[in-house]
Amino acid sequence: MGETVLVTGGAGYIGSHTAYALITAGHKVVVVDNFVNSKPDALNVVSELTGAEIVVVEGDARDVKLLEHTMRDNEVTAVIHMAALKAVGESVEMPLEYYGNNLETAIATLDAMRNAGVWKFVFSSSATVYGDPESCPIPETAAIGATNPYGMTKEMIEVIIRDLAASDDRWKITSLRYFNPVGAHESGRIAEAPVGKPNNLMPMIMEVATGKRDKVMVFGNDWPTPDGTGVRDYIHIMDLVEGHVAAVEHLEQQDGYDVYNLGQGKGVSVLELIAAVEAATGKEIPYEVTDRRAGDIAECTADPTKANTVLGWKTTRTIAQASQDAWNSQSA
Ligand code: NAD
Ligand code: WQD
Numbered sequence: 001m002g003e004t005v006l007v008t009g010g011a012g013y014i015g016s017h018t019a020y021a022l023i024t025a026g027h028k029v030v031v032v033d034n035f036v037n038s039k040p041d042a043l044n045v046v047s048e049l050t051g052a053e054i055v056v057v058e059g060d061a062r063d064v065k066l067l068e069h070t071m072r073d074n075e076v077t078a079v080i081h082m083a084a085l086k087a088v089g090e091s092v093e094m095p096l097e098y099y100g101n102n103l104e105t106a107i108a109t110l111d112a113m114r115n116a117g118v119w120k121f122v123f124s125s126s127a128t129v130y131g132d133p134e135s136c137p138i139p140e141t142a143a144i145g146a147t148n149p150y151g152m153t154k155e156m157i158e159v160i161i162r163d164l165a166a167s168d169d170r171w172k173i174t175s176l177r178y179f180n181p182v183g184a185h186e187s188g189r190i191a192e193a194p195v196g197k198p199n200n201l202m203p204m205i206m207e208v209a210t211g212k213r214d215k216v217m218v219f220g221n222d223w224p225t226p227d228g229t230g231v232r233d234y235i236h237i238m239d240l241v242e243g244h245v246a247a248v249e250h251l252e253q254q255d256g257y258d259v260y261n262l263g264q265g266k267g268v269s270v271l272e273l274i275a276a277v278e279a280a281t282g283k284e285i286p287y288e289v290t291d292r293r294a295g296d297i298a299e300c301t302a303d304p305t306k307a308n309t310v311l312g313w314k315t316t317r318t319i320a321q322a323s324q325d326a327w328n329s330q331s332a
Contacts, residue, residue, distance in 0.1 A: 009083030067112035091150035102153035179263030188328030220292035263302025
Protein backbone atom coordinates (compact mmCIF):
# COMPACT_ATOMS: atom_id res chain seq x y z
CA MET A 1 0.00 0.00 0.00
CA GLY A 2 1.25 3.49 -0.79
CA GLU A 3 2.57 5.71 1.98
CA THR A 4 1.85 9.41 2.43
CA VAL A 5 5.30 10.82 3.06
CA LEU A 6 6.02 14.19 4.64
CA VAL A 7 9.37 15.42 3.32
CA THR A 8 10.72 18.25 5.47
CA GLY A 9 13.04 20.40 3.38
CA GLY A 10 11.39 18.76 0.38
CA ALA A 11 11.79 21.76 -1.95
CA GLY A 12 15.59 21.41 -1.93
CA TYR A 13 17.90 19.61 -4.32
CA ILE A 14 17.53 16.12 -2.87
CA GLY A 15 13.97 16.68 -1.61
CA SER A 16 12.49 17.66 -4.96
CA HIS A 17 14.10 14.65 -6.66
CA THR A 18 12.90 12.45 -3.78
CA ALA A 19 9.35 13.74 -4.29
CA TYR A 20 9.58 12.65 -7.93
CA ALA A 21 10.83 9.16 -7.01
CA LEU A 22 8.21 8.66 -4.27
CA ILE A 23 5.33 9.69 -6.55
CA THR A 24 6.63 7.53 -9.40
CA ALA A 25 6.71 4.58 -6.99
CA GLY A 26 3.04 5.14 -6.05
CA HIS A 27 3.35 7.20 -2.85
CA LYS A 28 1.90 10.61 -1.96
CA VAL A 29 4.08 13.56 -0.99
CA VAL A 30 3.59 16.42 1.44
CA VAL A 31 6.33 19.03 1.88
CA VAL A 32 7.12 21.50 4.66
CA ASP A 33 9.86 23.95 3.66
CA ASN A 34 10.69 27.53 4.65
CA PHE A 35 12.57 28.08 1.34
CA VAL A 36 15.69 29.31 3.12
CA ASN A 37 17.76 27.50 0.46
CA SER A 38 15.18 26.69 -2.24
CA LYS A 39 12.19 27.93 -4.20
CA PRO A 40 8.78 26.34 -4.77
CA ASP A 41 9.49 26.02 -8.54
CA ALA A 42 11.18 22.62 -8.40
CA LEU A 43 8.10 21.05 -6.82
CA ASN A 44 5.85 22.64 -9.45
CA VAL A 45 7.99 20.92 -12.08
CA VAL A 46 7.73 17.60 -10.21
CA SER A 47 3.93 17.97 -10.21
CA GLU A 48 3.99 18.66 -13.96
CA LEU A 49 6.29 15.71 -14.69
CA THR A 50 4.30 13.25 -12.59
CA GLY A 51 0.79 14.66 -12.99
CA ALA A 52 0.40 14.36 -9.21
CA GLU A 53 -0.51 17.00 -6.66
CA ILE A 54 2.06 17.76 -3.97
CA VAL A 55 0.83 19.45 -0.81
CA VAL A 56 3.39 22.20 -0.13
CA VAL A 57 3.27 23.97 3.21
CA GLU A 58 5.51 27.01 3.57
CA GLY A 59 6.71 26.98 7.14
CA ASP A 60 9.47 26.24 9.57
CA ALA A 61 10.31 22.66 10.49
CA ARG A 62 11.01 23.88 14.03
CA ASP A 63 7.28 24.53 14.44
CA VAL A 64 5.86 21.45 16.21
CA LYS A 65 2.22 22.55 15.93
CA LEU A 66 2.49 23.28 12.20
CA LEU A 67 4.12 19.89 11.60
CA GLU A 68 1.57 18.06 13.72
CA HIS A 69 -1.37 19.68 11.93
CA THR A 70 0.23 19.00 8.55
CA MET A 71 0.62 15.32 9.46
CA ARG A 72 -2.93 14.98 10.77
CA ASP A 73 -4.61 16.97 7.97
CA ASN A 74 -2.88 14.92 5.27
CA GLU A 75 -2.92 11.52 7.02
CA VAL A 76 0.85 11.28 6.79
CA THR A 77 2.22 7.75 7.41
CA ALA A 78 5.99 8.32 7.14
CA VAL A 79 8.45 11.20 7.32
CA ILE A 80 11.74 11.85 5.52
CA HIS A 81 13.56 14.57 7.43
CA MET A 82 15.77 16.65 5.12
CA ALA A 83 15.29 20.20 6.45
CA ALA A 84 18.77 21.38 7.38
CA LEU A 85 21.47 23.91 6.68
CA LYS A 86 24.25 22.09 4.85
CA ALA A 87 27.30 24.25 4.12
CA VAL A 88 30.30 22.86 6.01
CA GLY A 89 32.38 26.07 5.95
CA GLU A 90 29.45 28.23 7.03
CA SER A 91 28.78 25.85 9.93
CA VAL A 92 32.27 26.60 11.28
CA GLU A 93 31.50 30.35 11.12
CA MET A 94 27.94 30.07 12.48
CA PRO A 95 27.80 27.01 14.74
CA LEU A 96 24.85 28.27 16.77
CA GLU A 97 22.69 28.68 13.64
CA TYR A 98 23.65 25.17 12.48
CA TYR A 99 23.15 23.41 15.81
CA GLY A 100 19.97 25.44 16.34
CA ASN A 101 18.36 24.83 12.96
CA ASN A 102 19.45 21.25 12.38
CA LEU A 103 18.87 19.86 15.88
CA GLU A 104 15.65 21.82 16.48
CA THR A 105 14.06 20.78 13.16
CA ALA A 106 14.85 17.14 13.91
CA ILE A 107 13.53 17.22 17.47
CA ALA A 108 10.42 19.19 16.48
CA THR A 109 9.67 16.76 13.65
CA LEU A 110 10.00 13.74 15.95
CA ASP A 111 7.91 15.43 18.63
CA ALA A 112 5.16 16.21 16.11
CA MET A 113 5.28 12.64 14.79
CA ARG A 114 4.79 11.22 18.28
CA ASN A 115 1.85 13.59 18.86
CA ALA A 116 0.27 12.61 15.54
CA GLY A 117 1.03 8.88 15.94
CA VAL A 118 3.40 8.63 12.95
CA TRP A 119 6.30 6.26 13.65
CA LYS A 120 8.22 5.75 10.37
CA PHE A 121 11.16 8.13 10.06
CA VAL A 122 13.99 8.36 7.53
CA PHE A 123 16.82 10.76 8.30
CA SER A 124 19.11 12.50 5.78
CA SER A 125 22.48 11.78 7.33
CA SER A 126 25.83 12.09 5.63
CA ALA A 127 29.13 10.34 5.06
CA THR A 128 30.55 13.37 6.84
CA VAL A 129 29.84 11.51 10.13
CA TYR A 130 32.82 9.24 9.32
CA GLY A 131 35.18 12.22 9.57
CA ASP A 132 38.60 11.23 8.22
CA PRO A 133 38.01 7.48 7.74
CA GLU A 134 40.68 4.93 8.68
CA SER A 135 40.20 3.10 5.39
CA CYS A 136 37.97 3.06 2.29
CA PRO A 137 35.47 1.80 1.22
CA ILE A 138 33.71 2.62 4.51
CA PRO A 139 31.19 0.16 6.00
CA GLU A 140 28.43 1.38 8.34
CA THR A 141 30.30 -0.28 11.24
CA ALA A 142 33.29 2.08 10.87
CA ALA A 143 34.01 4.50 13.70
CA ILE A 144 32.25 7.83 13.42
CA GLY A 145 33.61 11.22 14.39
CA ALA A 146 32.53 14.33 12.50
CA THR A 147 35.07 17.13 12.23
CA ASN A 148 32.84 20.22 11.83
CA PRO A 149 29.60 21.59 13.34
CA TYR A 150 27.51 20.57 10.30
CA GLY A 151 28.75 16.99 10.56
CA MET A 152 28.27 17.03 14.32
CA THR A 153 24.59 17.90 13.84
CA LYS A 154 24.21 14.71 11.74
CA GLU A 155 26.11 12.66 14.32
CA MET A 156 24.06 14.06 17.22
CA ILE A 157 20.75 13.48 15.46
CA GLU A 158 21.79 9.88 14.74
CA VAL A 159 22.33 9.42 18.49
CA ILE A 160 18.96 11.01 19.30
CA ILE A 161 17.02 8.77 16.89
CA ARG A 162 18.88 5.64 17.99
CA ASP A 163 17.95 6.36 21.63
CA LEU A 164 14.39 7.25 20.66
CA ALA A 165 13.91 3.99 18.75
CA ALA A 166 15.25 2.06 21.77
CA SER A 167 12.77 3.81 24.09
CA ASP A 168 9.54 2.81 22.33
CA ASP A 169 9.17 -0.09 19.92
CA ARG A 170 6.58 1.67 17.80
CA TRP A 171 9.37 3.68 16.15
CA LYS A 172 10.89 2.46 12.88
CA ILE A 173 13.83 4.69 12.06
CA THR A 174 16.48 4.69 9.34
CA SER A 175 19.51 6.92 8.83
CA LEU A 176 20.75 7.20 5.27
CA ARG A 177 24.38 8.30 5.05
CA TYR A 178 24.71 9.96 1.66
CA PHE A 179 28.05 10.12 -0.10
CA ASN A 180 28.33 12.81 -2.83
CA PRO A 181 25.06 13.28 -4.76
CA VAL A 182 25.46 14.80 -8.24
CA GLY A 183 23.43 15.22 -11.42
CA ALA A 184 19.75 15.82 -11.98
CA HIS A 185 16.56 14.18 -13.17
CA GLU A 186 16.87 12.89 -16.75
CA SER A 187 14.47 15.60 -18.01
CA GLY A 188 16.95 18.27 -16.94
CA ARG A 189 14.01 20.19 -15.49
CA ILE A 190 14.80 19.77 -11.78
CA ALA A 191 18.17 21.37 -11.16
CA GLU A 192 20.59 21.73 -8.27
CA ALA A 193 20.41 25.49 -7.78
CA PRO A 194 22.53 26.54 -4.81
CA VAL A 195 21.86 30.03 -3.48
CA GLY A 196 25.13 32.03 -3.73
CA LYS A 197 28.59 30.62 -4.44
CA PRO A 198 28.60 26.82 -4.73
CA ASN A 199 30.51 24.88 -2.08
CA ASN A 200 30.45 21.54 -3.82
CA LEU A 201 32.50 20.43 -6.78
CA MET A 202 29.83 19.54 -9.37
CA PRO A 203 27.86 22.82 -9.05
CA MET A 204 31.20 24.64 -9.31
CA ILE A 205 32.12 22.71 -12.49
CA MET A 206 28.67 23.56 -13.89
CA GLU A 207 29.21 27.28 -13.31
CA VAL A 208 32.44 27.02 -15.32
CA ALA A 209 30.67 25.00 -18.04
CA THR A 210 27.96 27.66 -18.36
CA GLY A 211 30.54 30.46 -18.45
CA LYS A 212 29.52 31.96 -15.11
CA ARG A 213 33.07 31.37 -13.80
CA ASP A 214 36.46 31.15 -15.55
CA LYS A 215 37.88 28.04 -13.93
CA VAL A 216 37.53 25.43 -11.23
CA MET A 217 39.91 25.85 -8.32
CA VAL A 218 41.20 22.34 -7.51
CA PHE A 219 41.90 22.08 -3.80
CA GLY A 220 45.30 20.35 -3.80
CA ASN A 221 47.04 17.81 -6.03
CA ASP A 222 49.34 16.44 -3.36
CA TRP A 223 46.84 14.12 -1.65
CA PRO A 224 47.83 10.44 -1.28
CA THR A 225 45.53 9.43 -4.18
CA PRO A 226 46.34 8.11 -7.70
CA ASP A 227 46.35 11.57 -9.36
CA GLY A 228 46.90 13.60 -6.19
CA THR A 229 43.40 15.16 -6.13
CA GLY A 230 40.63 14.28 -3.69
CA VAL A 231 38.66 11.09 -4.29
CA ARG A 232 34.92 10.87 -3.53
CA ASP A 233 32.02 8.53 -4.15
CA TYR A 234 29.80 10.55 -6.51
CA ILE A 235 26.31 9.10 -6.78
CA HIS A 236 23.67 10.05 -9.35
CA ILE A 237 20.85 11.92 -7.59
CA MET A 238 18.23 9.58 -9.11
CA ASP A 239 20.04 6.54 -7.68
CA LEU A 240 20.22 8.30 -4.32
CA VAL A 241 16.51 9.14 -4.23
CA GLU A 242 15.54 5.63 -5.31
CA GLY A 243 17.41 4.57 -2.16
CA HIS A 244 14.96 6.68 -0.16
CA VAL A 245 11.99 4.91 -1.72
CA ALA A 246 13.59 1.55 -0.87
CA ALA A 247 14.25 2.73 2.71
CA VAL A 248 10.68 3.98 3.24
CA GLU A 249 9.22 0.77 1.81
CA HIS A 250 11.51 -1.36 3.99
CA LEU A 251 10.48 0.32 7.27
CA GLU A 252 7.38 -1.84 7.67
CA GLN A 253 9.63 -4.89 8.13
CA GLN A 254 12.19 -3.12 10.29
CA ASP A 255 12.40 -3.14 14.07
CA GLY A 256 13.84 -0.07 15.73
CA TYR A 257 16.82 1.79 14.29
CA ASP A 258 19.12 1.04 11.36
CA VAL A 259 21.64 2.86 9.21
CA TYR A 260 22.69 2.53 5.55
CA ASN A 261 25.36 4.03 3.32
CA LEU A 262 24.05 5.34 -0.01
CA GLY A 263 26.97 5.44 -2.42
CA GLN A 264 28.22 3.76 -5.59
CA GLY A 265 31.24 2.15 -3.96
CA LYS A 266 33.54 3.72 -6.57
CA GLY A 267 36.11 6.45 -6.09
CA VAL A 268 36.37 9.31 -8.59
CA SER A 269 39.01 12.07 -8.34
CA VAL A 270 38.46 15.80 -8.89
CA LEU A 271 40.31 15.59 -12.22
CA GLU A 272 38.31 12.52 -13.28
CA LEU A 273 35.03 14.34 -12.58
CA ILE A 274 36.20 17.36 -14.57
CA ALA A 275 37.16 15.01 -17.45
CA ALA A 276 33.76 13.26 -17.26
CA VAL A 277 31.96 16.61 -17.58
CA GLU A 278 34.22 17.63 -20.48
CA ALA A 279 33.41 14.36 -22.27
CA ALA A 280 29.67 14.71 -21.60
CA THR A 281 29.38 18.36 -22.62
CA GLY A 282 32.13 18.74 -25.22
CA LYS A 283 33.21 21.85 -23.32
CA GLU A 284 36.63 22.54 -21.96
CA ILE A 285 36.62 23.02 -18.18
CA PRO A 286 39.69 25.08 -17.26
CA TYR A 287 41.06 24.51 -13.77
CA GLU A 288 43.86 25.70 -11.55
CA VAL A 289 45.40 23.79 -8.68
CA THR A 290 45.38 25.74 -5.44
CA ASP A 291 45.94 24.99 -1.74
CA ARG A 292 44.09 22.25 0.07
CA ARG A 293 40.77 23.35 1.59
CA ALA A 294 40.67 23.33 5.41
CA GLY A 295 39.03 20.20 6.77
CA ASP A 296 39.24 18.23 3.50
CA ILE A 297 40.25 14.57 3.40
CA ALA A 298 42.01 12.51 0.73
CA GLU A 299 39.37 9.89 0.10
CA CYS A 300 35.81 9.01 1.04
CA THR A 301 34.05 6.08 -0.62
CA ALA A 302 31.16 3.88 0.51
CA ASP A 303 30.79 0.20 1.04
CA PRO A 304 27.12 0.03 -0.09
CA THR A 305 26.76 -3.75 0.47
CA LYS A 306 24.26 -3.39 3.31
CA ALA A 307 21.83 -1.23 1.32
CA ASN A 308 22.32 -3.53 -1.70
CA THR A 309 21.40 -6.66 0.25
CA VAL A 310 18.93 -5.49 2.92
CA LEU A 311 17.11 -2.73 1.02
CA GLY A 312 17.47 -4.47 -2.35
CA TRP A 313 18.74 -1.18 -3.80
CA LYS A 314 21.59 -0.67 -6.25
CA THR A 315 22.98 2.24 -8.21
CA THR A 316 22.48 1.85 -11.96
CA ARG A 317 23.70 5.17 -13.37
CA THR A 318 27.24 6.24 -14.24
CA ILE A 319 29.26 9.40 -13.61
CA ALA A 320 29.08 10.04 -17.36
CA GLN A 321 25.29 10.05 -17.14
CA ALA A 322 25.31 12.24 -14.02
CA SER A 323 27.58 14.70 -15.85
CA GLN A 324 25.26 14.73 -18.87
CA ASP A 325 22.15 15.20 -16.70
CA ALA A 326 23.78 17.93 -14.61
CA TRP A 327 24.66 19.74 -17.82
CA ASN A 328 21.15 19.32 -19.28
CA SER A 329 19.68 20.82 -16.11
CA GLN A 330 22.02 23.82 -16.23
CA SER A 331 21.87 24.52 -19.94
CA ALA A 332 18.06 24.19 -20.08
P1 NAD B 1 19.02 21.82 0.19
O1 NAD B 1 19.55 23.01 0.91
O2 NAD B 1 18.81 21.92 -1.27
O3 NAD B 1 17.67 21.33 0.88
C1 NAD B 1 17.39 21.52 2.24
C2 NAD B 1 16.01 22.14 2.35
O4 NAD B 1 15.70 22.35 3.73
C3 NAD B 1 15.92 23.50 1.65
O5 NAD B 1 14.83 23.49 0.75
C4 NAD B 1 15.70 24.48 2.79
O6 NAD B 1 14.92 25.58 2.40
C5 NAD B 1 15.03 23.60 3.83
N1 NAD B 1 15.17 24.04 5.22
C6 NAD B 1 16.29 24.33 5.92
N2 NAD B 1 15.98 24.70 7.18
C7 NAD B 1 14.62 24.63 7.28
C8 NAD B 1 13.70 24.88 8.33
N3 NAD B 1 14.08 25.31 9.55
N4 NAD B 1 12.38 24.68 8.08
C9 NAD B 1 11.95 24.27 6.86
N5 NAD B 1 12.79 24.03 5.84
C10 NAD B 1 14.10 24.20 6.05
O7 NAD B 1 20.00 20.61 0.52
P2 NAD B 1 20.02 19.14 -0.08
O8 NAD B 1 21.32 18.96 -0.76
O9 NAD B 1 18.77 18.85 -0.78
O10 NAD B 1 20.09 18.30 1.29
C11 NAD B 1 18.97 17.66 1.85
C12 NAD B 1 19.40 16.95 3.11
O11 NAD B 1 20.42 16.02 2.80
C13 NAD B 1 20.00 17.87 4.18
O12 NAD B 1 19.61 17.40 5.44
C14 NAD B 1 21.48 17.70 3.99
O13 NAD B 1 22.19 17.98 5.17
C15 NAD B 1 21.56 16.24 3.61
N6 NAD B 1 22.76 15.87 2.85
C16 NAD B 1 23.06 16.52 1.69
C17 NAD B 1 24.19 16.16 0.96
C18 NAD B 1 24.58 16.86 -0.31
O14 NAD B 1 25.74 16.74 -0.72
N7 NAD B 1 23.70 17.58 -0.98
C19 NAD B 1 25.01 15.14 1.43
C20 NAD B 1 24.66 14.50 2.62
C21 NAD B 1 23.53 14.87 3.33
C1 WQD C 1 34.54 17.13 -3.39
C2 WQD C 1 36.00 17.15 -3.80
C3 WQD C 1 37.26 18.88 -2.73
C4 WQD C 1 35.11 22.19 -4.68
C5 WQD C 1 30.77 17.88 1.21
C6 WQD C 1 30.41 17.82 2.66
C7 WQD C 1 29.67 16.57 2.96
C8 WQD C 1 28.49 16.36 2.02
C9 WQD C 1 28.84 16.56 0.60
C10 WQD C 1 26.51 17.15 3.08
C11 WQD C 1 36.96 17.39 -2.63
C12 WQD C 1 37.19 19.12 -4.22
C13 WQD C 1 35.54 20.95 -4.27
C14 WQD C 1 35.97 22.99 -5.47
C15 WQD C 1 37.61 21.25 -5.41
N1 WQD C 1 27.45 17.30 2.26
N2 WQD C 1 36.77 20.47 -4.62
N3 WQD C 1 37.19 22.49 -5.81
O1 WQD C 1 33.85 17.87 0.62
O2 WQD C 1 33.35 15.53 -0.25
O3 WQD C 1 31.60 16.78 0.90
O4 WQD C 1 29.55 17.78 0.44
O5 WQD C 1 26.40 16.32 3.94
O6 WQD C 1 29.27 16.67 4.27
O7 WQD C 1 31.61 17.86 3.43
O8 WQD C 1 32.24 17.52 -1.34
O9 WQD C 1 31.86 18.63 -3.47
O10 WQD C 1 32.77 19.99 -1.54
O11 WQD C 1 34.23 18.30 -2.63
O12 WQD C 1 38.73 20.83 -5.73
O13 WQD C 1 35.64 24.13 -5.85
O14 WQD C 1 36.20 18.26 -4.69
O15 WQD C 1 38.52 19.21 -2.21
O16 WQD C 1 38.12 16.65 -2.90
P1 WQD C 1 32.89 16.93 0.03
P2 WQD C 1 32.71 18.70 -2.27
